[in-house]
Every structure is written in C-alpha cells, then in structure tokens.
Amino acid sequence: MSDHDDLVADQQRGRHNSSAAASSRHLPWAASSTEAYFRAAAAILSTPPDGLQPDMSATLLKRYYGLEGSIAVLSSEVERTAEVSLSDGRQLILKTSARREAIDSFRFQSAALAALQDSAGFAAPTVIRTSGGALMFEEEGISGYLQTRVEGVSLHKVTPAPDLLFRTGSALGRLDLALAQINAPAAHRPILWHIGCWSRLMELEEHLPSGSVAESVRTAMAEYMRFVEPQIQNLEWQVTHNDPSPFNTIVTGQGLGFIDFGDGCWSPRIQDLAIAASHVVADPTLPLGGAEHLIAGYAAIVPLSALEARLLVILMRARQSALILVNYWRSHLFPADAQYIKKNVARAERGLTILAPLSAASGEAAVLAAVSQP
Known part of the structure; x- marks a missing residue:
C-alpha cells in the first residue's frame, strides 16, 4: 500500500x-x-509595528501597577514589548499596543500564562495583575499586560x-x-x-x-x-x-x-x-x-x-x-x-x-x- x-x-x-x-x-x-x-x-x-510614544510605557506602568523603573524597548513584530528594570532589581516585561487586534491577543496571552502559573516541568512568565486585580488593562484604544521575565539564555x-x-x-x-x-x-x-x-x-x-x-x-x-x-x-x-x-x-x-x-x-x-x-x-x-x-x-x-x-x-x-x-x-x-x-x-x-x-x-x-x- x-x-x-x-x-x-x-x-x-x-x-x-x-x-x-x-x-x-x-x-x-x-x-x-x-x-x-x-x-x-x-x-x-x-x-507596521506599533508606534506608541516612548514615554507611554512608563505612564501605563505607573497608572495600572503603581510601579516605576527604567524601560528599554525590545524588538517585536506587532506589539510593543518593553523590558522594565525596577529599583529592587526585578526585571519585568510590559507588552502594550494601540492596535485593536492586540486586545484579543493580550486576552489570550495573559489568560494562558495565568493558567500555567502552577504547572511543573517547565518555566513560563507569571502575569502580574493590575492594581485592580485584572490580568490586563484597556484604555482609550491602548491595551497591555505585565509579566515577569524568565531569566536564562x-x-x-x-x-x-x-x-x-x-x-x-x-x-x-x-x-x-x-x-x-x-x-x-x-x-x-x-x-x-x-x-x-x-x-x-x-x-x-x-x-x-x-x-x-x-x-x-x-x-x-x-x-x-x-x-x-x-x-x-x-x-x-x-x-x-x-x-x-x-x-x-x-x-x-x-x-x-x-x-x-x-x-x-x-x-x-x-x-x-x-x-x-x-x-x-x-x-x-x-x-x-x-x-x-x-x-x-x-x-x-x-x-x-x-x-x-x-x-x-x-x-x-x-x-x-x-x-x-x-x-x-x-x-x-x-x-x-x-x-x-x-x-x-x-x-x-x-x-x-x-x-x-x-x-x-x-x-x-x-x-x-x-x-x-x-
């Protein structure tokens, strides 16, 4: 056959x-x-990739998480990804976008990561909830979420x-x-x-x-x-x-x-x-x-x-x-x-x-x- x-x-x-x-x-x-x-x-x-204002990440970080730190924008295809370094040494990843389709993407990403939080046998980022307890935020066309950074190579x-x-x-x-x-x-x-x-x-x-x-x-x-x-x-x-x-x-x-x-x-x-x-x-x-x-x-x-x-x-x-x-x-x-x-x-x-x-x-x-x- x-x-x-x-x-x-x-x-x-x-x-x-x-x-x-x-x-x-x-x-x-x-x-x-x-x-x-x-x-x-x-x-x-x-x-074209998202073009949010450079200082917008700092504003959103403070507004929704009450956090401040130095921010470095990383390369990405669609959403805007920024590395956040806090004064206590923690490093986080903030993903934001002004594009409408990003809302569904962030809904998926933040929910999937939250569900994986207690899994064993592999590492994955942990979602940090907003000050109001939400997995992500939305405001006037801008959405995003915050996660931990997986340390390694x-x-x-x-x-x-x-x-x-x-x-x-x-x-x-x-x-x-x-x-x-x-x-x-x-x-x-x-x-x-x-x-x-x-x-x-x-x-x-x-x-x-x-x-x-x-x-x-x-x-x-x-x-x-x-x-x-x-x-x-x-x-x-x-x-x-x-x-x-x-x-x-x-x-x-x-x-x-x-x-x-x-x-x-x-x-x-x-x-x-x-x-x-x-x-x-x-x-x-x-x-x-x-x-x-x-x-x-x-x-x-x-x-x-x-x-x-x-x-x-x-x-x-x-x-x-x-x-x-x-x-x-x-x-x-x-x-x-x-x-x-x-x-x-x-x-x-x-x-x-x-x-x-x-x-x-x-x-x-x-x-x-x-x-x-x-």
Whole structure:
C-alpha cells in the first residue's frame, strides 16, 4: 500500500470519531481555513509595528501597577514589548499596543500564562495583575499586560547538545499537557502562523529568491496539501504555544522555559513539536538533522499517535516553508526591519535542505526510530 493509500485509510477510519470529538476539532479547522481568516491574519502582519510614544510605557506602568523603573524597548513584530528594570532589581516585561487586534491577543496571552502559573516541568512568565486585580488593562484604544521575565539564555545562543535537545522536547511536552487543560479566550483569533493559513501561503512565493530554496518550498507545500490537509481534522487539537522557536525557548538554572505566547492558538497538538523540531535541523549526517533528540524528549512525555508520527516530518518541512514565505514577504514590506524579520530564515532554509531527501515513508521511519531510542 502506498503512503497516500495509508493516509486515506487513516482518514476513513477517523470518520468514525464521536460527534463530540468532531465538534472540538473540525469546526475550528473549518473557521481557520477560510479565505476571510487568511486575509484578516495577513492584514495584521502587513501593518507596521506599533508606534506608541516612548514615554507611554512608563505612564501605563505607573497608572495600572503603581510601579516605576527604567524601560528599554525590545524588538517585536506587532506589539510593543518593553523590558522594565525596577529599583529592587526585578526585571519585568510590559507588552502594550494601540492596535485593536492586540486586545484579543493580550486576552489570550495573559489568560494562558495565568493558567500555567502552577504547572511543573517547565518555566513560563507569571502575569502580574493590575492594581485592580485584572490580568490586563484597556484604555482609550491602548491595551497591555505585565509579566515577569524568565531569566536564562535563549536556546539559539547555546550549543544544541543531544541531552539539551532531549530536555527541551520533554519540557515542551509538559507545556502541551498543561495547555491542553486550558480554555483560553480568543484562541481562534486570526493568526497567519496558524496551520489553517498554509494552503494559501504560496500566494507569497513571488517574494522568494529564485533557485533551490523556492523549489524546495513549492515541493514541501505541495506535499503538505497532498498528505496533511486530508488528515488534519483527525489530529488532536488543543491550545498550543505555536511558536516554540529557539528564540522563545530559554535555558534556565531550573530547566527549560518558554516565552512569547503571542502566536498561541487552537491548533493540532503536534504543531508545537513540528515547529520546535523544524528549528533544530542542522546536522546533515543525521536523517532528521539532529531533531531526533528533541522529538524523543517530547515523545517520552506525550507519546505520538501513529498518524502524528506519519505526518511529523511533512509538517516540519511545511513549517520551515511557511516561515520562509512569510518572512520574505514581510521583509519586502518592511525592508528597514529585514534583518530582524529574517532572523530564522537561514536556519529554516538549511533545515529544509537537510530534510528534503526524505520520502513520506522514510520520514515516518526516522521519527519512529527516534522515539524508540532509550
């Protein structure tokens, strides 16, 4: 039986799921895969970053939290992120925006972080409530929330030793187990990084450089359309981080931590693993480029279903391609910020090249071999 026949058979078996399971998975997928959702999500990332006045962060910090400190603005794609240093040595992160769509994003982020506060096995920021006890604030078109800063070193600055990658995967698995218990508000808001948008991302291919990268992207996205889309409703869906990249993964003294939940949403659980694994494909001597270790760590906490193991490499390549497409497009829109926007592109291009030789069957075999290691 061919790879495609296997997948079709799985799809047919999946139709026997209960109506309750269908309701929880199929309806969100239908909403996120519409043209209207894609256009709304693309509009958000085609708008210039928020331009609040530099002193506004200090005003909001004092007004809603009664705090004062030195403020440094950090790089960010949509919202305004500022690092706050208090006189007592504490460092906090204040996220603010004057954009309407940020309200739903902040509602999601602050609620998800509040729900994760007592979870074990990973670190995450803690939301600091306003003086009135709210998770976030809104006033005259400006919204935001305050959180603690996770102390440590970003994973992209650390040598990715096998043990560290295994522990990263395990921590991500524990994060997903915790997120599965959350019913966060605004989890279905438009996000271009949502898997429901991927079938339309090839509209952006005109911004790709000609050559092997563009060809690899076309191949990967066609493979996604052929193998994953017919099966995506049969995956386990839940609230996910949706961007556990090395920039958002922190190596701390107490283990691994995760920050920046701004792309978090309701999506297939396996997406978090596919995204994290796609970023660590770097060693051409290994079938999965070194992602084997992260995948094994995740599967030790959240065992993969047969369908998840079968689709994982295809999802990894599609995510690498989505990252390449979106960031070349945004670099065209905002050339002055191209260096920041494309910070992950070279890694994605290299990873896509390493994974390109794998067929659907050999990719599945490599994943199964990774998770079976002691």
